[in-house]
Amino acid sequence: MSTAAAAVAVLPVPFFFMFLFFFYPAICFVVARDQLSNPPSCGETINSLMTKFGQISSPNFPRPYPYDVICNFRFIGNGKERVQIAFTKLDLDYPQGDPTNPSDCHEVDTVSVKVKTGEMERELGYYCGSKRPPILMSPSTQLDLKFTSRRPTHSPHRSQGFQANYRFVTDYGIKTGKQNETQDCIFTYDSSTGQSRGNFTSPNYPGLYPSNTTCHYLFFANTDERIVIRFLSFDVEGIAPGCTRETQSDYVEFSNFNINLVDRKMVHFCGKSLDGRHRTTVSDGNFFRVTFKSNEIYEDVGFKAHYEFVQFEDPMEVKKLARSSTAASLMSTSASVLCCLGTALALTISCSTLSSLLSRSASD
Numbered sequence: 001m002s003t004a005a006a007a008v009a010v011l012p013v014p015f016f017f018m019f020l021f022f023f024y025p026a027i028c029f030v031v032a033r034d035q036l037s038n039p040p041s042c043g044e045t046i047n048s049l050m051t052k053f054g055q056i057s058s059p060n061f062p063r064p065y066p067y068d069v070i071c072n073f074r075f076i077g078n079g080k081e082r083v084q085i086a087f088t089k090l091d092l093d094y095p096q097g098d099p100t101n102p103s104d105c106h107e108v109d110t111v112s113v114k115v116k117t118g119e120m121e122r123e124l125g126y127y128c129g130s131k132r133p134p135i136l137m138s139p140s141t142q143l144d145l146k147f148t149s150r151r152p153t154h155s156p157h158r159s160q161g162f163q164a165n166y167r168f169v170t171d172y173g174i175k176t177g178k179q180n181e182t183q184d185c186i187f188t189y190d191s192s193t194g195q196s197r198g199n200f201t202s203p204n205y206p207g208l209y210p211s212n213t214t215c216h217y218l219f220f221a222n223t224d225e226r227i228v229i230r231f232l233s234f235d236v237e238g239i240a241p242g243c244t245r246e247t248q249s250d251y252v253e254f255s256n257f258n259i260n261l262v263d264r265k266m267v268h269f270c271g272k273s274l275d276g277r278h279r280t281t282v283s284d285g286n287f288f289r290v291t292f293k294s295n296e297i298y299e300d301v302g303f304k305a306h307y308e309f310v311q312f313e314d315p316m317e318v319k320k321l322a323r324s325s326t327a328a329s330l331m332s333t334s335a336s337v338l339c340c341l342g343t344a345l346a347l348t349i350s351c352s353t354l355s356s357l358l359s360r361s362a363s364d
Helices: 003-010 013-037 315-340 351-363
Strands: 041-047 053-057 069-076 082-091 110-117 120-127 142-149 161-169 186-190 197-201 214-220 225-235 251-255 280-282 287-293 302-311
Touching (some): 041 053, 082 142, 186 197, 287 302
Parallel strands (some): 186 214
Antiparallel strands (some): 069 142, 082 161, 197 302, 214 287, 251 287
16 A cells, blocks of 8 residues: 555544545546647558558447547558558537638648658648548658548537548559559560550559659550550649749659650640640650659649550651652553554554553562
8 A cells, every 4th residue: 555545544534534635626628738748649550561451440449439639540561562542431529610621721620641761751632521542652762641530629520530541552553554564663665575555654643652653654656656645634733834853843843765865856845724725745766755844843633645656657758659649540540541543653562461561660
C-alpha cells in the first residue's frame, strides 16, 4: 500500500469525505487535461521488405472513429520503389459546410500526406470531409500519412473515418509498354511485336503524377511505318506557351531523336488542354520519343494518349510512280492517234500490235 493510500486509510470517516470533496475534482481535471494534451496514438511503420501491398484504416473502421486520436503511418520502400496510395473511403466529421466539397480543412478532422524530395519534406495533400482524394504516388521511397481527429464541438460524430490501399511499385503506375531492365521510367513500344496500336499515360494516371519525375516513351516502327500520337486527355501543370523552367512548368516533349538528343523543331507542351493542331503528332521517321517531366513543386492529373504505327508512303516514290503512269498513258494515246489517222508509214504490224508494244515498253 502506498503512503498516500495509507494516509487516506487512517483518516476518520468525516475527514475522508472532506478529502474527496476538495481533491477529487482536481485529480480528475489533471487526468482529463493530460488526455487532451496527449491523445491516444495509433498507426505503424510499413516497410516493403515485409509486404508489397496492403490496407490501412482509421480506428474502429467502418464504425465511427474515436475523437482526439492521431495515427501516423510511415511507408518505406526500397531500391527504386515508389509508394502508391489509393483511398477507398473518406468520411470525416465536417461540421462547417458541405462535406462532399470541403472548402477549408483547418480545425477539423483530416488526413494529410507528406513526401520527401531529396532532403526536402513537403505536404502532398490535405484532405477532409467525404470527398475522396485522388490516387497518390511518392516521388521517392518514403511517404507519411497522418490521421487526426479532434474533440467534436457539436453532437458526437458518426463518421466512419478512412480506408486506403497501399502498394510499393516500380512501374510508376504505367500499365502498357515494356519497361527497361533498370526499372527506370523508360517504356518501349515496338511495332515488330505485333502491337500496332494502344494507349500510354503519364505516371500514376488517372491519379496525380509524382513530382520530380522524368519518363521516356520510345516508339520503334518498321521501316515502312510512321508513328502517330494522339492525346485523349491532357492536364500538365505549367504556363503555356513555352512551358519553361523559368515558369516552373512541368511539360511533355516530342522528339525524332533518342533520349540524349534535343529535337529543336519540337516545342514543350503543358497546360489544361491542347488545341486541335497539337493534339495529334506524326513522326518524321520510324523512331519517335515522348518525354514527360515534372519538377519538384507541382502534381497534376497528367495525360492519356493513343499511339498507332501506320503504313507510310514515301512522297518521292509516289511521284516516280505517277510519272511512270503518265508516260505510259501518253505513249498509248500516241499509238492510238497514229492508227486513227491512218498513217502512211510502211508498217507491217497492225495498229493493235503497235499499241501493245508501246505500252509494254512504257511499263518496262
